[in-house]
Amino acid sequence: xxxxxxxxxxxxxxxxxxxxxxxxxxxxxxxxxxxxxxxxxxxxxxxxxxxxxxxxxxxxxxxxxxxxxxxxxxxxxxxxxxxxxxxxxxxxxxxxxxxxxxxxxxxxxxxxxxxxxxxxxxxxxxxxxxxxxxxxxxxxxxxxxxxxxxxxxxxxxxxxxxxxxxxxxxxxxxxxxxxxxxxxxxxxxxxxxxxxxxxxxxxxxxxxxxxxxxxxxxxxxxxxxxxxxxxxxxxxxxxxxxxxxxxxxxxxxxxxxxxxxxxxxxxxxxxxxxxxxxxxxxxxxxxxxxxxxxxxxxxxxxxxxxxxxxxxxxxxxxxxxxxxxxxxxxxxxxxxxxxxxxxxxxxxxxxxxxxxxxxxxxxxxxxxxxxxxxxxxxxxxxxxxxxxxxxxxxxxxxxxxx
Amino acid sequence: xxxxxxxxxxxxxxxxxxxxxxxxxxxxxxxxxxxxxxxxxxxxxxxxxxxxxxxxxxxxxxxxxxxxxxxxxxxxxxxxxxxxxxxxxxxxxxxxxxxxxxxxxxxxxxxxxxxxxxxxxxxxxxxxxxxxxxxxxxxxxxxxxxxxxxxxxxxxxxxxxxxxxxxxxxxxxxxxxxxxxxxxxxxxxxxxxxxxxxxxxxxxxxxxxxxxxxxxxxxxxxxxxxxxxxxxxxxxxxxxxxxxxxxxxxxxxxxxxxxxxxxxxxxxxxxxxxxxxxxxxxxxxxxxxxxxxxxxxxxxxxxxxxxxxxxxxxxxxxxxxxxxxxxxxxxxxxxxxxxxxxxxxxxxxxxxxxxxxxxxxxxxxxxxxxxxxxxxxxxxxxxxxxxxxxxxxxxxxxxxxx
Numbered sequence: 001x002x003x004x005x006x007x008x009x010x011x012x013x014x015x016x017x018x019x020x021x022x023x024x025x026x027x028x029x030x031x032x033x034x035x036x037x038x039x040x041x042x043x044x045x046x047x048x049x050x051x052x053x054x055x056x057x058x059x060x061x062x063x064x065x066x067x068x069x070x071x072x073x074x075x076x077x078x079x080x081x082x083x084x085x086x087x088x089x090x091x092x093x094x095x096x097x098x099x100x101x102x103x104x105x106x107x108x109x110x111x112x113x114x115x116x117x118x119x120x121x122x123x124x125x126x127x128x129x130x131x132x133x134x135x136x137x138x139x140x141x142x143x144x145x146x147x148x149x150x151x152x153x154x155x156x157x158x159x160x161x162x163x164x165x166x167x168x169x170x171x172x173x174x175x176x177x178x179x180x181x182x183x184x185x186x187x188x189x190x191x192x193x194x195x196x197x198x199x200x201x202x203x204x205x206x207x208x209x210x211x212x213x214x215x216x217x218x219x220x221x222x223x224x225x226x227x228x229x230x231x232x233x234x235x236x237x238x239x240x241x242x243x244x245x246x247x248x249x250x251x252x253x254x255x256x257x258x259x260x261x262x263x264x265x266x267x268x269x270x271x272x273x274x275x276x277x278x279x280x281x282x283x284x285x286x287x288x289x290x291x292x293x294x295x296x297x298x299x300x301x302x303x304x305x306x307x308x309x310x311x312x313x314x315x316x317x318x319x320x321x322x323x324x325x326x327x328x329x330x331x332x333x334x335x336x337x338x339x340x341x342x343x344x345x346x347x348x349x350x351x352x353x354x355x356x357x358x359x360x361x362x363x364x365x366x367x368x369x370x371x372x373x374x375x376x377x378x379x380x381x382x383x384x385x386x387x388x389x390x391x392x393x394x395x396x397x398x399x400x401x402x
Numbered sequence: 403x404x405x406x407x408x409x410x411x412x413x414x415x416x417x418x419x420x421x422x423x424x425x426x427x428x429x430x431x432x433x434x435x436x437x438x439x440x441x442x443x444x445x446x447x448x449x450x451x452x453x454x455x456x457x458x459x460x461x462x463x464x465x466x467x468x469x470x471x472x473x474x475x476x477x478x479x480x481x482x483x484x485x486x487x488x489x490x491x492x493x494x495x496x497x498x499x500x501x502x503x504x505x506x507x508x509x510x511x512x513x514x515x516x517x518x519x520x521x522x523x524x525x526x527x528x529x530x531x532x533x534x535x536x537x538x539x540x541x542x543x544x545x546x547x548x549x550x551x552x553x554x555x556x557x558x559x560x561x562x563x564x565x566x567x568x569x570x571x572x573x574x575x576x577x578x579x580x581x582x583x584x585x586x587x588x589x590x591x592x593x594x595x596x597x598x599x600x601x602x603x604x605x606x607x608x609x610x611x612x613x614x615x616x617x618x619x620x621x622x623x624x625x626x627x628x629x630x631x632x633x634x635x636x637x638x639x640x641x642x643x644x645x646x647x648x649x650x651x652x653x654x655x656x657x658x659x660x661x662x663x664x665x666x667x668x669x670x671x672x673x674x675x676x677x678x679x680x681x682x683x684x685x686x687x688x689x690x691x692x693x694x695x696x697x698x699x700x701x702x703x704x705x706x707x708x709x710x711x712x713x714x715x716x717x718x719x720x721x722x723x724x725x726x727x728x729x730x731x732x733x734x735x736x737x738x739x740x741x742x743x744x745x746x747x748x749x750x751x752x753x754x755x756x757x758x759x760x761x762x763x764x765x766x767x768x769x770x771x772x773x774x775x776x777x778x779x780x781x782x783x784x785x786x787x788x789x790x791x792x793x794x795x796x797x798x799x800x801x802x803x804x
Contacts, residue, residue, distance in 0.1 A: 016458045050478070054485055056418045061485035068496050069481035072474040076452070079471035083456055083463035094470050099545060120545070143501060143522070 002167030003125070004029055007039040007135065007157035011174050012231040013077050014044035022231060023084035025172070026130060030090060035125050037164065039135040039157040040081055042073025063108035067137075067147045071097070074134035074153075082132045092130040095120065097145075100131075102138030102156070104146045111138060111146035113155065116163040125164075133160065151212030158215045162222035169224050171211060172231035177238035178203065178210055181254045181395045185388055188401040192252060194239045199252045202343040202377045216240065250353065251344040251398040256391050258384055260290070260339050261313035262369065264332045267301040268324050275304060278323045285319060287312045290339070291372040291381060305370065307381060310335050337369065338387035341379040342394060354378050360397035366390050404569035405527070406431055409441040409537065409559035413576050414633040415479050416446035424633060425486035427574070428532060432492060437527050439566065441537040441559040442483055444475025465510035469539075469549045473499070476536035476555075484534045495526050496534040499547075503565075504540030504558070506548045513540060513548035515557065518565040527566075535562065553614030560617045564624035571626050573613060574633035579640035580605065580612055583656045583797040587790055590803040594654060596641045601654045604745040604779045618642065652755065653746040653800040658793045660786055662692070662741050663715035664771065666734045669703045670726055677706060680725045687721060689714045692741070693774040693783060707772065709783060712737050739771065740789035743781040744796060756780050762799035768792050 006026060013019050022038075030036045041047075050069050054061050061069075078094035085092040101117035124131045135153025138146050148155055154171055161169035178200065181189040195203075197220035204213045210228055219226050219240065229237025268274055275294065282289055287308055295303040308316045313333045320331050347353045354371075357378055361368060366389075370381035382390055408428060415421050424440075432438045443449075452471050456463050480496035487494040503519030526533045537555025540548050550557055556573055563571035580602065583591040597605075599622035606615045612630055621628050621642065631639025670676055677696060684691055689710055697705040710718045715735045722733050749755045756773075759780055763770060768791075772783035784792055 016455070019459055053418070053478075053482065057421055057482055058485035058489035060489070062488055065481045065484045065488065065496060068484070068498075069478055072477040072481075075474040075477065076455075076471055079467045079474075080455065080459055082467045082470070083460040086464055086467065087460040087462070094467060096470075096547075145498075 001033045003035040003037070003164055005037045005039065005157050005161040005164070005166045005169045007153055007169070007171045008041070008081075008231055009153065009173055010041040010044050010046070010077075012172055013040055013081060016080075018231075019043075019077075019080055019084045020087075022081060022172075023088055025231065026081075027085060027088050027090045030130050035128075036130050037121065037125070037160055037166070038081065038130065038132045039153055039160060040074060040077045040132060041135050041153040042070075043077045043080070046073040046076070064144060067108045067111075067145050070147055071134070071137045071145045074136055078132045078134045085130055085132070090130055091128060092132060093124050094132040094134075095124070096134045097137035097156070098139035100133045100160070102159070104138035104140055104148070106140040106142065106144075106146065108146055110149035111140065113138060113148065113159050116159055118163050121160070121164065148214075151215070154212040154215035155218055158218045158222070158224050158226065161224045162218070166224070168227060169219070170227045170229060170237075171215075172229055173210060174230065174232065175210060175228075176230040176233060176235055177228050178240075178253070180252065180399050181391055182256070185256075186254070186392045186395050188392075188396055188399065190399070192238045193236075194241060195252055196345050197240060197242060198376055199343050199345050200240045202341070202374075203253050203255060211240070250347060251342045253343050254391050254395040254398070255341050255343070256387050257339045257341070258337075258387060259310050260307050260335075260337050260381065261310045261316070262305060262307050262334045262337045262381060263313065263316050263320065264334070265304045265320055265324060265326065266330045266332070267326060268304055270300050270302045274324065278304065278320060279306075281319050281323055282308075282316060285315065287316055287319065291370050291379065293370050307337070307339070307370070336384045337381050338384045338390075339379050339381055340387065340390050340394060341377055342398060343377045345376050347376055347378070356397060357394055360393045361390060364389055364393045366393075403435045405437040405439070405566055407439045407441065407559050407563040407566070407568045407571045409555055409571070409573045410443070410483075410633055411555065411575055412443040412446050412448070412479075414574055415442055415483060418482075420633075421445075421479075421482055421486045422489075424483060424574075425490055427633065428483075429487060429490050429492045432532050437530075438532050439523065439527070439562055439568070440483065440532065440534045441555055441562060442476060442479045442534060443537050443555040444472075445479045445482070448475040448478070466546060469510045469513075469547050472549055473536070473539045473547045476538055480534045480536045487532055487534070492532055493530060494532040494534060496536075497522065497526070498536045499539035499558070500541035502533075502535045502562070504561070506540035506542055506550070508542040508544065508546075508548065510548055512551035513542065515540060515550065515561050518561055520565050523562070523566065550616075553617070556614040556617035557620055560620045560624070560626050560628065563626045564620070568626070570629060571621070572629045572631060572639075573617075574631055575612060576632065576634065577612060577630075578632040578635055578637055579630050580642070580655070582654065582801050583793055584658070587658075588656070588794045588797045590794075590798055590801065592801070594640045595638075596643060597654055598747050599642060599644060600778055601745050601747050602642045604743070604776070605655050605657060613642070652749060653744045655745050656793050656797040656800070657743050657745065658789050659741040659743070660739075660789060661712050662709050662737075662739050662783070663712045663718070664707060664709050664736045664739045664783060665715065665718050665722065666736070667706045667722055667726060667728065668732045668734070669728060670706055672702050672704045676726065680706065680722060681708075683721050683725055684710075684718060687717065689718055689721065693772050693781065695772050709739070709741070709772070738786045739783050740786045740792075741781050741783055742789065742792050742796060743779055744800060745779045747778050749778055749780070758799060759796055762795045763792060766791055766795045768795075 104111035506513035
């Protein structure tokens with residue numbers, strides 16, 4: 001008995017059958033005596049289809065008009081879900097982002113939620129309505145529609161849970177929860193019962209795309225407990241919270257990210273300010289740099305190696321050339337690399353973690369190109385072809401099959 | 403130089419190519435120095451597709467949620483048209499019904515416009531923006547989306563033209579204007595330069611589906627001059643106004659309506675109140691009755707014959723049976739009938755019109771089943787198989803080829 005916010009992504013409402021499935025989950029929750037607010041994304045490929053339609057007419061359409069177009073996607077899914085809930089005989093009302101009180105700033109396409117005016121939401125809950133809210137969207141101070149950017153529906157759900165002080169925020173996806181590694185690739189991967197916000201953030205950044213990062217950041221900020229679970233299989237999922245039950249597990253997950261390019265700059269003059277100029281330039285052009293490695297100066301030169309996303313590789317090379325005057329063969333971009341990471345909040349107090357990871361890789365003869373560590377994460381860059389067996393080896397080293 | 407409202411229907415914006423075509427018409431009008439407000443319907447079959455999607459999930463969906471679903475249709479078309487206009491380098495903004503200030507009552511699915519708050523529209527025009535407005539939709543006092551019903555975009559356009567005191571309201575369609583008969587069927591049919599509101603109303607009711615009736619009623623009420631013209635062929639259309647130039651033409655058009663069922667009730671007891679009870683019952687169930695014919699009483703009984711739309715035929719028969727106690731063979735529904743009408747404001751002062759029409763039908767040996775006349779219209783009911791040649795014969799009698 002309480003107030004539960006449930007969020008369903010596009011694939012969970014992709015067709016009539018799945019919409020009915022969601023309607024059943026929602027009404028069962030309501031039937032158990034809970035107030036329910038449901039946040040929904042656009043159906044299946046709707047958003048991509050709309051983007052394609054716009055591109056056919058104007059590939060450089062303004063973001064304001066793109067948001068006007070894309071917000072129609074959730075408008076369709078909320079009304080269809082409401083109709084499905086009506087057909088099961090429950091009281092329901094659908095609300096657009098602005099009707100649900102979502103005020104955002106004016107950064108079309110990636111707007112930030114400024115506040116939620118909950119009057120309408122509360123009034124509908126008081127009438128004992130199930131409230132279906134369009135995720136991903138809001139209204140700015142000019143009364144124009146905005147979108148929160150990809151994955152924004154997770155953020156909408158967490159924001160509503162926070163604003164209404166909900167007892168739980170359930171994010172339904174097509175996986176059963178958060179796993180210690182990709183279960184399709186690593187046979188021994190297990191589902192976690194609990195995980196901390198910080199661990200979840202590291203895992204999300206590293207390519208375990210279960211929850212949108214901004215939603216986790218918001219959940220952490222407002223201390224909203226999230227449950228990640230499957231919309232297709234009725235089993236308990238993973239709880240994301242401030243302090244997770246450690247379950248004697250040092251490491252929470254092992255992830256692989258192949259969307260990585262390694263840029264090597266060999267023989268940079270060893271004078272002050274070069275690194276600063278280089279990375280300032282990359283930042284100014286919006287190129288995110290992940291791992292950085294700089295060799296000790298020798299013979300008046302040094303080597304700088306760093307990683308960016310694959311798509312930013314060619315641009316990064318161009319920008320390097322603008323800063324350092326070196327022949328082409330000295331500036332190399334390698335996309336055949338992968339980043340393998342272990343994540344776990346307990347890690348910082350266990351100094352042996354890094355060496356244990358290196359040992360696992362050594363045992364299967366995988367060469368480490370770069371290393372980066374943070375308080376709850378160790379990442380290594382390796383050859384892309386070794387990535388899958390590296391994940392399995394590292395995973396089984398830390399999380400042997402029980 | 404002035405303020406022009408232009409309305410484009412669903413087929414005019416059915417695909418990317420047609421959206422670009424509309425963008426060119428709009429920007430040419432703007433380029434000539436006019437302020438332009440464009441009202442757009444949903445693209446092509448969007449509305450029907452959405453209705454089908456809803457029916458798959460819940461055939462008895464609430465009208466409130468249907469309106470939430472359907473209004474997404476124009477939201478997509480306005481943004482796509484705005485993007486097309488952007489691509490031609492003109493300043494433009496799209497506005498939803500509620501953003502354009504459309505306040506309606508709460509009759510979901512067939513809402514009436516109560517007022518238009520023009521602040522936003524005027525502000526955008528003051529910025530020299532082309533304003534693209536979603537037709538067919540508004541907002542009720544509960545801040546919920548409503549639709550005006552089929553053809554409602556015409557009404558939206560006329561309402562904006564009236565509210566902004568526009569110099570002209572152009573309704574673009576896939577025909578070139580209003581014709582004296584269906585040009586695909588009657589070779590001698592010609593396009594009218596001008597027509598009065600009343601004539602247009604009669605023609606629309608009779609099946610010449612060029613303009614939505616409510617929009618013509620509104621145009622008449624607020625004296626908004628409408629031009630009906632083609633979005634594909636750049637030629638002058640037909641002006642709809644209070645007093646039209648008669649052009650020496652008595653008759654403005656000849657129409658055919660085959661969506662008619664004739665109900666014959668034979669041998670009704672000739673006692674007072676039967677007709678009243680019957681038609682009150684039909685009205686209470688929402689069955690519109692068109693032509694009514696009652697025979698003179700004879701042998702204590704009389705015959706009542708009336709027409710309804712084909713879809714209402716079976717219901718009408720049921721309702722008749724509830725009022726009069728007659729065997730089944732005495733209550734007959736015939737759908738193989740057609741209504742042929744001539745319309746013209748000059749008609750009332752020319753008593754020969756009816757006999758001229760009957761003469762034309764007599765000449766081609768067509769039997770007249772029922773007759774109805776109004777100040778500007780004469781309708782006859784005939785066998786459906788004779789309908790096309792009857793239209794041609796009547797048309798050529800009144801409007802011989804020049």
